Amino acid sequence: MLTLAGAALAVALELLEALAIVLAVAAERGRRDALIGAAGAVALLALAGFLVGPVVLARIPLEPLQVVIGVALLLFGLEWLRKGVLRLAGRRTPSSALAEYLEERAALHALAPPPPGRPDWAARVVAGKGVLLEGLEVVLIVAALGAGDEGLAPALAGAAVAVVAVIAIGVVVHRPLARLPESHLKYAVGVVLSAFGVFFLGEGLGVEWPGGDLALLYVAAAFVAVSQLEVTTLARGAPA
Amino acid sequence: MIAQLRKLVLGETWTLPIGVAVTLLAGLALSSAGPDWWQPAGGFLLLAGALATLMAALRRR
Numbered sequence: 001m002l003t004l005a006g007a008a009l010a011v012a013l014e015l016l017e018a019l020a021i022v023l024a025v026a027a028e029r030g031r032r033d034a035l036i037g038a039a040g041a042v043a044l045l046a047l048a049g050f051l052v053g054p055v056v057l058a059r060i061p062l063e064p065l066q067v068v069i070g071v072a073l074l075l076f077g078l079e080w081l082r083k084g085v086l087r088l089a090g091r092r093t094p095s096s097a098l099a100e101y102l103e104e105r106a107a108l109h110a111l112a113p114p115p116p117g118r119p120d121w122a123a124r125v126v127a128g129k130g131v132l133l134e135g136l137e138v139v140l141i142v143a144a145l146g147a148g149d150e151g152l153a154p155a156l157a158g159a160a161v162a163v164v165a166v167i168a169i170g171v172v173v174h175r176p177l178a179r180l181p182e183s184h185l186k187y188a189v190g191v192v193l194s195a196f197g198v199f200f201l202g203e204g205l206g207v208e209w210p211g212g213d214l215a216l217l218y219v220a221a222a223f224v225a226v227s228q229l230e231v232t233t234l235a236r237g238a239p240a
Numbered sequence: 241m242i243a244q245l246r247k248l249v250l251g252e253t254w255t256l257p258i259g260v261a262v263t264l265l266a267g268l269a270l271s272s273a274g275p276d277w278w279q280p281a282g283g284f285l286l287l288a289g290a291l292a293t294l295m296a297a298l299r300r301r
Binding site for chain 2: 067071074075077078081082083085086194197198199201202205206207208209210215219222223226227229234
């Protein structure tokens with residue numbers, strides 16, 4: 001369940017950022033070029049998913065694989081958690097897909113449009129790059145979360161829930177983006193990914209966690225306790 | 241693009257990858273040395289390493 005929730009949240013937040021970029025390109029330069037750029041990136045991501053999953057991860061023995069996955073999840077999770085703590089403490093601008101959408105539109109507005117009848121390569125590259133970078137993180141997180149005992153199913157189910165949710169938001173367009181508590185959600189994803197990271201790293205290094213899989217809960221609780229303490233400490237010196 | 245990929249994998253600060261590497265190396269050394277306490281308590285040492293890494297990264301901004 002924690003795998004499903006973690007994957008759903010992480011994938012939804014990354015896809016929201018990609019969606020913001022694609023919507024900005026579509027609104028500023030046309031839907032067709034935005035969709036062509038995004039589709040190109042999705043094709044590259046499908047290839048990356050195939051290479052990371054069935055080709056690379058399937059060939060590594062379980063214990064070294066758990067170490068690799070643990071380190072990868074810790075790198076992602078601790079970075080999300082670090083940014084989350086800084087945002088909640090008022091030391092960093094809150095995360096906002098809407099702000100990203102507006103910034104991207106302004107940047108595209110400054111670019112000269114192509115001659116009539118010519119493909120808009122600038123728009124395609126911007127949309128493709130946005131989807132590729134955010135999507136690469138999705139591929140790595142889902143592959144890492146799917147390397148646990150429960151297999152890929154919960155991580156893929158979480159990712160599927162996220163895809164449906166983000167597409168629904170995309171259909172209603174950007175209004176709901178403004179209402180999402182993105183900073184809090186990203187902080188929560190940071191806690192979940194970091195907890196999985198420590199858990200897998202321990203399993204890969206021969207640790208027997210007291211309580212078995214329940215260890216994920218007290219490891220996550222430790223991350224919440226320490227990070228909330230940091231939020232309180234850093235918030236004291238934050239600019240008003 | 242390369243800079244963005246590096247930022248995506250390693251993050252915005254070197255403190256995190258260095259802290260994770262130190263935690264990993266300590267874990268590898270202790271698990272291969274095989275002290276009695278490693279199996280039941282080694283996970284808490286790894287957790288402490290990850291928490292220390294987070295705290296260090298928040299101080300070095």
